[in-house]
Amino acid sequence: MTPKPGTAPAAPGARGAAGPLLRVRGLHVWIEGSHILQGVDLSVPASGVTAVLGRNGVGKTTAVKAVLGLVPRTGEVVLEGRDITDRPTYEITRSVGYVPEDRGVFNGLTVAENLRLAQRAGSPSRYELVHELFPELRERASQPAGTLSGGQQQMLAIGRALLNENRLLVVDEPTKGLAPRVVAEVADAVVRAAADVPVLLVEQNLALVRRVADEAVVLDAGRVVHTGAAAELLEDAERTRELLGVSRAPAGAESAQGEDR
Numbered sequence: 001m002t003p004k005p006g007t008a009p010a011a012p013g014a015r016g017a018a019g020p021l022l023r024v025r026g027l028h029v030w031i032e033g034s035h036i037l038q039g040v041d042l043s044v045p046a047s048g049v050t051a052v053l054g055r056n057g058v059g060k061t062t063a064v065k066a067v068l069g070l071v072p073r074t075g076e077v078v079l080e081g082r083d084i085t086d087r088p089t090y091e092i093t094r095s096v097g098y099v100p101e102d103r104g105v106f107n108g109l110t111v112a113e114n115l116r117l118a119q120r121a122g123s124p125s126r127y128e129l130v131h132e133l134f135p136e137l138r139e140r141a142s143q144p145a146g147t148l149s150g151g152q153q154q155m156l157a158i159g160r161a162l163l164n165e166n167r168l169l170v171v172d173e174p175t176k177g178l179a180p181r182v183v184a185e186v187a188d189a190v191v192r193a194a195a196d197v198p199v200l201l202v203e204q205n206l207a208l209v210r211r212v213a214d215e216a217v218v219l220d221a222g223r224v225v226h227t228g229a230a231a232e233l234l235e236d237a238e239r240t241r242e243l244l245g246v247s248r249a250p251a252g253a254e255s256a257q258g259e260d261r
């Protein structure tokens with residue numbers, strides 16, 4: 001895996017053990033009679049960014065929700081060698097930070113209040129780290145979160161997840177609905193987060209993936225159809241087109257939906 005600038009060689013959670021940080025085997029999810037995940041196997045290494053890619057509706061969000069226990073599933077989810085498959089979500093999220101697709105920011109509360117809400121009882125809150133990574137969150141502490149730009153809200157959502165020490169950070173489509181010019185800001189935020197903790201990133205914006213991801217896992221119709229180095233995949237225009245339905249476009253312009261976001 002190629003370390004990205006600003007990416008720590010090993011995450012705080014890494015214990016130098018061989019083997020992946022997260023291992024998912026044979027994950028199946030049925031929703032309302034539809035077989036959404038059909039035996040997903042994937043691994044997340046103990047540092048860097050692992051991107052989950054795929055066309056719309058192939059099961060990316062469902063896969064990360066299944067890891068977190070947010071949807072009923074069968075299979076096996078192992079974190080740092082510990083089987084967490086049967087653990088409840090509230091327990092899993094004590095060591096796995098989660099930034100959902102809709103960011104989960106409380107618009108009526110200030111930036112400071114949103115951060116305070118994320119504080120975990122009994123563990124130190126890392127305000128210094130969060131403010132060092134995202135100085136804007138300190139500057140805008142008293143601003144209602146609903147008045148932040150999309151990119152700033154994403155920083156707040158990621159900052160909130162970083163307030164507590166986690167073994168893994170799951171970030172679901174952080175650029176969804178954001179203007180292309182904000183994508184670079186979000187990429188910076190993900191790179192900064194990955195310097196602290198390994199990241200599992202669902203993303204459709206391939207320019208961002210190219211910039212931040214070390215590994216790529218591609219889903220199609222509820223199954224993993226490719227795993228490998230992200231850069232290698234994205235350099236291979238034909239394979240990228242075959243798996244994601246897009247051709248290579250100028251950096252910053254492409255997404256797996258084939259349009260600017």
Ligand SMILES: Nc1ncnc2c1ncn2[C@@H]1O[C@H](COP(=O)(O)OP(=O)(O)OP(=O)(O)O)[C@@H](O)[C@H]1O
Nearest residue numbers: 031032036054055056057058059060061062063204
């Ligand atoms: N609560 C639900 N009820 C019914 N169908 C659902 C539900 N959640 C997901 N699905 C279906 O499961 C499939 C996978 O959805 P999922 O959101 O995981 O895909 P995705 O790859 O993340 O898509 P996108 O890139 O559009 O966000 C889709 O066909 C979706 O319609």
